[in-house]
Amino acid sequence: MKILKYFLTAIISIIVILYLLNALVNSINYSVYWFTKVSAIATAFAAVGGICLLIATVWYVLETRKMVTEVQRQKEPAITVRFAPDKHTNHFINVVLKNTGGGPAYDISVTFEPDLPYRKGGSLNKLNVFKRLPLLESGESYEFFFNSADDYLKSDSPKKSKANIQYYALPLDTNPSPLPKNRSIEIDLEERKGQLYVHRHDLHSLVEEMEDLKQNMVMLLADRKKDANS
Numbered sequence: 001m002k003i004l005k006y007f008l009t010a011i012i013s014i015i016v017i018l019y020l021l022n023a024l025v026n027s028i029n030y031s032v033y034w035f036t037k038v039s040a041i042a043t044a045f046a047a048v049g050g051i052c053l054l055i056a057t058v059w060y061v062l063e064t065r066k067m068v069t070e071v072q073r074q075k076e077p078a079i080t081v082r083f084a085p086d087k088h089t090n091h092f093i094n095v096v097l098k099n100t101g102g103g104p105a106y107d108i109s110v111t112f113e114p115d116l117p118y119r120k121g122g123s124l125n126k127l128n129v130f131k132r133l134p135l136l137e138s139g140e141s142y143e144f145f146f147n148s149a150d151d152y153l154k155s156d157s158p159k160k161s162k163a164n165i166q167y168y169a170l171p172l173d174t175n176p177s178p179l180p181k182n183r184s185i186e187i188d189l190e191e192r193k194g195q196l197y198v199h200r201h202d203l204h205s206l207v208e209e210m211e212d213l214k215q216n217m218v219m220l221l222a223d224r225k226k227d228a229n230s
Contacts, residue, residue, distance in 0.1 A: 017025070024195060074102045075101075075103045076101050076103055076169055077101035077169055078100045078105075078183075079098070079101075079136065080097075080100055081163040081164075083172075083187060084097045088146070091148060091150060092147075092148060092149065093152065093189070095124070095144055095145075096141055097110070097129070097136070097142040097143070098140070102138055104138060105136045105169070106134065106135055106168045106169070106171045107129065107132060108136055108166070108171065109133075109165075109166050111130070111153065112163055112164075113164065116158060116161055117157050118157055129144075149192075153189070159189045159190045162187065163185045165183045166181070168181065
């Protein structure tokens with residue numbers, strides 16, 4: 001925008017100079033040759049001003065197009081798949097499917113290569129949620145338990161995989177010629193192997209503390225009752 005202001009200032013300056021020259025010519029009697037020279041200078045000024053205006057217009061159109069493209073990109077959905085530790089205990093691995101973009105995602109499907117085992121005889125590619133998830137709003141996530149970290153890392157199951165994600169920015173029933181959006185995310189289940197974790201105190205910790213306190217109270221009352229009887 002600063003460049004555009006500079007161009008407009010230059011054009012206005014040229015117009016003012018031409019006006020002053022015209023006033024000077026009208027007030028003083030000069031030869032025909034002098035008028036020809038002034039006319040040539042004025043024409044040159046006008047040509048330069050026209051070129052500056054053209055450049056400013058083209059620059060403004062390109063910048064506006066870039067801004068519109070950026071706004072549209074920010075409104076598009078972006079689906080990600082992560083294998084993350086559970087919020088309450090780091091010994092469990094959860095699968096997190098999340099829309100990190102600025103708009104809703106429709107008809108989401110995910111395929112893992114190679115496929116990862118899930119429960120007994122099953123796999124992630126066989127789950128309905130990965131075959132077709134109708135809608136995931138912006139910022140919304142879908143999370144579920146995958147496996148115990150210790151058990152899975154000790155097994156012979158694949159530790160690395162690629163999640164191939166396909167989704168749409170508009171519903172299929174309202175879009176006659178839908179163009180899918182595709183992403184590929186590398187999955188490494190051993191990326192946190194060997195790391196130390198900070199224990200988090202939450203509601204589950206409070207319940208465990210209450211259970212321990214309850215057991216201690218029961219044992220204390222039993223000991224007092226035993227002492228009283230003796």
